[in-house]
Amino acid sequence: MRKGKLLAVVGAAALATAGLASAAEPDGRVLFKEYCKPCHAANSPHGEVTPMTLIQDQWERFFKEKLVPSHKELVDSNHGGKKVLDVITPEMLQKIKKFAIDHAADSEHPMTCG
C-alpha cells in the first residue's frame, strides 16, 4: 500500500529532487517535506504527521527507538525505488530530527512543514 502511495507522487518528488540537487544545503523543513510528507500528508491512510503531531520527548523516542523498525522495509519510489532508510543519509536524518524537535507541539515555535 505504501509503495503505491509513493508511486503516486513520483512526479512531484522528481521535481523536488531536481531542486535538491541544485540547492547547496536543504534544511530540515525541506527534507521533512521531501521524505516524510509523501506518506504522511493530510488525510493520508498512514496518518498525517507534522512536527506538531508529537511533543519533543516523543520525537526523541521515535528517532531513537521506532524509526528503523517501522520503516526498514519501506521502499521510496520517489527516489529510485530504493529503501527509505538507504536514501536518507545520517546527515539528512539529523536535520529532519532537529526540525521535528525544534518545531514539536511543545516547542517555542511549533509548526507544520507547510
Added chain:
Amino acid sequence: MRTITAVVASVGLLAGAAHAKEYSHQKYFEHYEGTKTCLKCHEKEATTFFHSQHYQWLGQAPQIVNSHGEKLGKLNTINDFCTNPQSNWIGLVRNSRGEVLTKGCSQCHAGLGALPQAKISQAQLENIDCLICHASGYQRDLYQNPDGSWSWKPVLWKNQEGMDSVSKRIGLPTRTNCLRCHAGSGGGPNFKRGDLEYALADTDKAFDVHMGSDGANLQCTDCHAGEDHRVRGRGSDLSGTDDPAKPLSCDDANCHGAAPHKAEVLNFHAQRVYCTTCHVPVFAKQDATDMVRDWSKPSYNAELDKWSATITMGKDVVPVYAWYNGTTWEQLPGQPVKRLAGGAVGMMMPQGDRNDPKARIFPFKLHRAKMPVLDGKNFIIPIVVEEFFANGNIDEAVKHAALDTYGVKDAHYTWTDTERYMGIFHEVTPAAKALACLDCHAPGGRLDWKALGYAGDPILAHLQPAHTVK
C-alpha cells in the same frame, strides 16, 4: 480520542511507555480530559476567572468618564483596529486559493470558542482554557465539530500522551504566554500596542530594563498580577478594568516610589511628568507598529491573496505627549460622535490639562484611522472584517456590521478621521539613554508646548524673568 491515537500509533510514531518528567502537576491527575480535569481542584479559581476581564471581555469602567456606570470592554465597544469581535468571533475565513486567512477574534480569548456569558454555568466554566495562560508548551488550533460549530482545541488533542505531558506543566503565566495575544493583537506583530513586541519574550536590558534577562528579568505578572485573576493596569485606553481600586503605576511605593532620582530637579519633574515620558524615548524598536489604518481604502496583497485596510506602519516611533489624569473619554457605540477641534472623532482621549493637579504629561502612541459613521444617527460603525479580508468588499462589511450593531438595513454612512491615544508604558530604556534636559527644553525639542497649554517652553520663565511665559 482513543481511536485517533490508535491511528497515530499504527504508523509507528508513539513508542513505549512515557518517560514521565516531574512537572508541577505530575502527581495530581493521570489523564487530561479538558478543562473539567482542572475544575476538579480549581473550581474556585475558575469562578474568579469567569468574572474577570480576560474572560468576560467586559469590566467595570469607572475611568471612562462617559461610561455612566455601564460595564465596558472589547465585546461592547468599537476600536479602530479590527473594530469589534462580536461579528468576527470564530470560524475559518479562506482566500480564493483555499488558504486560511483568519480564524476569528476568539483566537485571543482565553476560552475554547463559546462566547462568554454573563451568567455562570458548568458549560461556561468548562469553556475556560486554563492551559493557554498556565501551561508552557501548550498550543491550540481551530477545529470544526461534527455539528458544524467551531472549537479551539489543543493541537495535541489526538495525542493523549503528549496532552498528558503538556497539561502537567503548570505555572504562572510567563512573558511568552502573555505576548502570544498581547503582541499579536491588531492583526500582526506589534500592530496594535507599539510597546508590546514578541521581542520582549527574550530580550536584554538595552531593549527593556524591566524584562531584559540581563536586567530585572521581570515577568508580566510581577507588575500586573492581582488577586483572584484580577489583572492590574489599564494603560490609558482599556475600557473595562479588573481592579479599578488598585491602579498600576511606576511610582508605587513598593516599586520606584515618588522620588526615585538622586537629582532633586528630576524628582520635581516627576510630579508633573510621568516616568515613561523620559524613560521610553521611542517605541516599536524591533517590529513596526500600525500608526494609521484607513478602512476606506481596501488594499490587496497578491502574495497572501488577502484584503486589508491601507495601513501605514512606523518603527522607532517618537511618542506624542499629552496631559492625562487617569481618566479617558471614549467614543462609545450608540452615542453620537464627538469631534475634536480638527474635525476628527476622538476614539480614546486622555483627560486632564495643565491646571489639573491630578494630571501629568504622559507619552502616547497616537493612532489615526478612517472609520464609518452612520448618517443621521452619527454613530460610529464597526466592520465585519473577517469577510472583508477574503472578498475586499468594504461596503458590504460596513453594512453587515451596521445591521448587526444597530439593526439598520442597507446603512448609509460617511467615512471620518479618528484619533486614539494609547499610553506607552513598556520598552523602558536604561537610565543613561533616557531623555535629557535639552531633548525638551531646547529649540525644536520634542514637546509641543502650545498643545500642552503653555505659550512656550516654561523653562524660559526661569531663565529670562523679563520675558515671562505663562
